[in-house]
Amino acid sequence: MNLFEPEINHSKNWLPYDGTVNYYGYILNKKAADNYLNHLLEDIEWRNDEAIIFGKRIITKRKVAWYGEKTFSYTYSNTTKHALPWTKSLLDLKTLIEQKTGETFNSCLLNLYHDGSEGMAWHSDGEKDLKKNGAIASLSFGAERKFAFKHKDTKKKIELILEHGSLLIMKDDTQTHWLHRLPPTKLIKTPRVNLTFRTIVENLK
Numbered sequence: 001m002n003l004f005e006p007e008i009n010h011s012k013n014w015l016p017y018d019g020t021v022n023y024y025g026y027i028l029n030k031k032a033a034d035n036y037l038n039h040l041l042e043d044i045e046w047r048n049d050e051a052i053i054f055g056k057r058i059i060t061k062r063k064v065a066w067y068g069e070k071t072f073s074y075t076y077s078n079t080t081k082h083a084l085p086w087t088k089s090l091l092d093l094k095t096l097i098e099q100k101t102g103e104t105f106n107s108c109l110l111n112l113y114h115d116g117s118e119g120m121a122w123h124s125d126g127e128k129d130l131k132k133n134g135a136i137a138s139l140s141f142g143a144e145r146k147f148a149f150k151h152k153d154t155k156k157k158i159e160l161i162l163e164h165g166s167l168l169i170m171k172d173d174t175q176t177h178w179l180h181r182l183p184p185t186k187l188i189k190t191p192r193v194n195l196t197f198r199t200i201v202e203n204l205k
């Protein structure tokens with residue numbers, strides 16, 4: 001028995017229909033996850049996120065960064081971002097989750113939530129720059145937060161808690177049928193960093 005691996009059935013599909021979500025629990029022990037969290041907080045080029053909503057420019061308190069194997073551009077919420085080259089730690093994490101999941105990724109969107117007052121509203125990751133039905137791997141560090149899915153037609157909701165050092169994967173037609181969000185909460189006073197590894201289709205601009 002490996003004492004560092006949680007006994008979680010990562011083949012379980014958390015969605016009842018129209019997509020696949022697998023949760024692996026923590027894939028890094030606490031010490032390794034703490035080290036990555038500190039590295040990510042200090043060394044990533046964090047920027048406030050920008051969105052144009054109903055013609056108005058919104059700057060979020062949540063910070064973002066985007067890294068990848070090429071200078072991909074990626075457009076969401078009507079703003080375009082350009083990827084920075086992988087850091088060694090991000091490349092190591094990408095290799096680890098590729099081994100765990102059997103999927104491949106060429107870019108990563110990072111989110112920094114300073115405390116529970118920051119979250120992310122309902123959305124799906126179906127932008128045209130992303131590979132259609134490509135897997136998205138979500139790696140979480142820091143504060144444990146609730147993560148929720150809502151079916152676009154039936155409105156059925158599924159919730160789970162994302163732990164420090166844990167991996168979740170969304171694949172197949174999940175983004176077509178389900179929204180997801182990170183709800184804000186007054187209970188959390190510490191930061192959380194989330195990394196979503198994705199596959200961008202060639203669009204070097």
Ligand SMILES: O=C(O)CCC(=O)C(=O)O
Binds near residue numbers: 111120138182196
């Ligand atoms: O922080 C999270 O777990 C959610 C991130 C997310 O929904 C996204 O990057 O699309």
